[in-house]
Amino acid sequence: MKIAPSTEQLALDQALSEFLEEEVASLVRRMAYRSPYSGTEDNREVRAMVHQALVDLGVPRLPLPAAADGTGRGQEDLVVVAEQLGAVLYQGLLPDTLTAAELLARCGEAHLDLLRRIGEGTTVALAVRSDAPGGTTTAVPAPLTVDPARGTLTGTRAFVxxxxxxxxxxxxxxDTDGKLHAALVDPRARGLSRRLHEELGRGELYALDFTDTPVTAWLDLGEDSAALWRATLDGARVRHAAQLTGVSRGALRLSVERARERRQFGRPIGHQQALALRLAELAARVDAVGLVVRAAAWEADRPDTVGAETVRLSAAQALAMAAQTARRTATEAMQIHGAYGMTENSDAQLFYRRAAVESLWLGSPAELRGEVASLLRARIAARPRPVVL
Incomplete structure (x- = not known):
């Protein structure tokens, strides 16, 4: 198993670092805080600029080794990108677009044209969750009323x-029979209405209502549609774990800077041994999570070698660890900043808000640990029992 970055991945990391220099990073971080009293047009321009830069770097290319043209990036490449974007609190359509591209690729060659356009900058938003009890999970998408004969669907989706x-x-x-369906829909199609959620992270998440909304294209998910979606979700979880690792690194960096600047009793608070040890412990934990995520990415690129269950287990473990670490590191940043950290002028509250939302996005740590426990029990049960002579 290889967890050290390759020469290409180091070059990609350097290119992203040069693009996300301090001025751009500050714009992206502030984009993560949509004030309820201001418009969002400037944020859209920043998101478009960042997405175009990522397109120019070749990031939105297919996240599968079996890309149609053989040039797709694997999960090992994409976790490098996700960690960098997490550190600046990136919000945008790249994560959903990559997940959609992976699902489209698994559906065969029917959507190669859309995959090509995704590589050129086309964006996709995923509508998977509902606001019904238990509907926020992504492992089992919420119910829909589909009419393939008429080419329409009806239902509600939340947090898009x-x-x-x-x-x-x-x-x-x-559907009512439990079969999973996937459809591409024009965001401006008739019968589709939307409203903006007000949520803790103050991002731009929408509730959608579909009423006999026409479908642009149905995806053929094959006989085992649930397994196909779960395999796609595993890749998304690995990338999201990397993004949360980036959130942790960004919050830790902010904490260290504040510990150097904030003074008590005539010297920086970072000189206090108790605080210095807390920051050192967090730094070690964040580095450890980063290694776990890279190992999960390595396995996700080799499902035929390690097995689908191993990929699923590693993805859930990595995401649970990354989510818990992100929340803890963001909380530490708030404590180190004191009352100032709760004001809009401080970036500490941005990291705290985003960590609170993102740590639940593809399954809460408790849900993920439950999945891990089930997978480990199944693995133990499948082991051959020793023969007692």
Whole structure:
């Protein structure tokens, strides 16, 4: 298992670092705080600029080794990108677009044209969750009323990011028989209404209502549609774990800077041994999580070698660790900043808000640990029992 970055990945990391220099990073961080008293037009321009830069770097290319043209980036490359973007509190359509691209690629060659356009900058938002009890999970998409004969769907979806800016909506849901369906929908189609959620992270998440909304194209998910979606979700979890690792690194960096600047009793608070040890322990934990995420990415690129269950286990473990670490590191940043950290002038509250939301995005740590426990029990049960002579 290789966890050290390759020469290409180091070059990609350097290119992203040069793009996300301090001025751009500050713009992206502030984009993560949508004030309820201001407009969002400037944020859209920043998101468009960042996405175009990522396109120019070749990031939105297919996140599968089996890309149609053989040039797709694997998960090992994409976790490098996700960690860098997490450190600046990136909000945008790249995560959903990559997940949609992976699902489209798994559906065969029917959507190669859309995959090519995604590589050129087309964006996709995922509509998977509902606001019904238990509907926020992504492992089992919420129910939908689908009518393939008429080419329409009806239902509700919640927490859809940037639905007004996406070029396509990818709607997933189960019918009354429990079969999973996936459809591409135009965000401006008739019978589709949306409203903006007010949530802790103050991002741009929308609730969508579909009423006999026409479908642009149905995806053929094959006989085992649930397994296909779960395999796609595993890749998304690995990338999200990397993004949360970046959130942790950004919050830790902010904490260290504040510990150097904030003074008590005539000297920086970072000189206090108790605080210095807390920061050192957090730094070690964040580095450890980064290694776990890279190991999960290595396995996710080799499902035929390590097995689908191993990929699922590693993805859930990495995300649970990364989510818990992000929340703890962001909380530490708030404590080190004191009352100032709760004001809009401080970036500490931005990290705290985003960590609170992002740590639940693809499963809460408690849900993930439950999945891990089930997978480990199944693995133990499958082991051959020793023969007692």
């Amino acid at each position: 990011p940037f639905a007004e800016e996406a070029d396509h909506l990818l709607v997933l849901g189960t």
